[in-house]
Amino acid sequence: MLQSPFVVAQDTIAAISTAPGVGAIAVVRLSGSRSFEIASRIFSPAAGGQDGTLLESHRCSFGQIKDPATGTIIDEVILIPYKGPRTYTGEDLVEINCHGGWLAPNEILSLLLRQGARLAGPGEFTQRAFLCGRIDLTQAEAVLDLIQAKTSRQGQVAVSALSGALGSEIRQIRSRLIDLLSEVVAAIDFPDEVAEASSRHVEEVVAGCRARLAGLSGTARSGRFLREGLRLAIVGRPNAGKSSLLNQLLKFERAIVTDIPGTTRDSLEELHEINGIPVLLIDTAGVRHTEDRVERAGIERTIAAIKQAELVLFVVDLACGWQDPEEEIRGHIGERSFILVGNKVDRLAPESAAAILPARADAAATLYVSAATGAGIEELTAAIERFVFAGQAAAGQGASLNARQAELCRRAAEALSLVGETLAGGLPADCLATDLKAAVDALSEICGEAVSEEVIGRVFANFCVGK
Secondary structure (H helix, E strand, C coil): CCCCCCCCCCCCEEEECCCCCCCCEEEEEEECCCHHHHHHHHEEECCCCCCCCCCCCCCCEEEEEECCCCCCEEEEEEEEEECCCCCCCCCCEEEEEEECCCHHHHHHHHHHHHCCCEECCECHHHHHHHHCCCCCHHHHHHHHHHHHCCCHHHHHHHHHHHCCHHHHHHHHHHHHHHHHHHHHHHHHHCCCCCCCCCHHHHHHHHHHHHHHHHHHHCHHHHHHHHHHCEEEEEEECCCCCHHHHHHHHHCCCCCCCCCCCCCCCCCEEEEEEECCEEEEEEECCCCCCCCCHHHHHHHHHHHHHHHHCCEEEEEEECCCCCCHHHHHHHHHHCCCCEEEEEECHHHCCCCHHHHHCCCCCCCCEEEECCCCCCCCHHHHHHHHHHHHCCCCHHHHCCCCCCHHHHHHHHHHHHHHHHHHHHHHCCCCHHHHHHHHHHHHHHHHHHHCCCCCHHHHHHHHCCCCECC
16 A cells, blocks of 8 residues: 555545436445444344444445434445445445435435535545555546546546556656665765765666656657547648548538538537547638638638647648649648648549649648548548557557646656756766755655645546545
8 A cells, every 4th residue: 555645534524426317326425434333323234134233344235224313214225335444445435325316315415414424525535545545646637537538548548547557657767766866865974984876877877767757758748639639620622522521530421511612611520539539520611712701701710720720631632632722721730730631532543642642741641532432531540540649659558647747757857857967067966966856756746655735636626526
């Protein structure tokens, strides 16, 4: 079990842990030192058991929840007590599985509160698991990621972090730096007894740690896309096949498609999963010179969509090739990443597409597809996936850093970069120790070994009550 620097609350908390609404079963959860005592007061086991019978840990009991003041039966339930520390929170914990809906779980919760429990705050059960040292802060954040996951890829990343893989890697790097810091400090405090660490030894340790931090930092980009989604704008001249491409990616007819240029007058947004990645697809009005005020307004929204997108699918009609409209659109894309998509390849000989629209060095990829038949769509979705996981090993199968963790990794790497400057400048060992300690402190905050209550409050504020 991990060690926590915080004092664990002594009161007992309760909350409904299942989502509100009509359902077969609801779960009311109780955690804290008085959990068994409170549960025993209101639970009457069936099959000849006695009210107030000592609850046996990790064993289901069927019975009734009764108001001890009136004897009123509230519901028939399955009650499962868990003796700490082998529980979700690390404390004594009781879960009451009652009938779903609004009435039964809320009446049971009210009864628990009248018996001395306190209503839990958002994420307080998981917070207590962290404070008890059962999980670290990266695992606590992974719980929220798993709850909020809407795609299989999001779930895989969250489960990897929940297993402790991310926290373990951070602690290994931190431990190596603590060992080095101890050597440096020992030589400062006991110069007659402890030799100074050689510059070569310090450089080797720091270089190894920086490389591992760089690997972790490489996951922050994909982590952001997986958690927040990728904004992807589909742009091109009128009638290039943008709406048809949107429909192919969505696998249903979302956008109206006609042979009339300018059919799409406004941006159309649709959230979709591509290879496990949440993607906000934005179909835009075709860019061309026009006197139509409505169409011009749509083109202005296209330009705005490009500026807000993280990736652009630049659709070029292979029947027209690269002309002035494409040059204009390329100018609007600017420094943004884009995939060049040559459309209507079904109307050409296979070797003709590359001659009409050669691959461009400034594009993330150049592909040839048919939005009408679906040819090349798998290659396009694979290119989108490569963009999301660019530079990341194993294509995002492991845990990925969130924004808080990425910033702390950046600070740790920055502190380690100063070590080289300290050694090169021949500065005192105290400066070296300061640099190393700054890196250790940043890594300590990632897993929660040294973190303020304010940070903990921010982490758990996004949780729902009951988790």
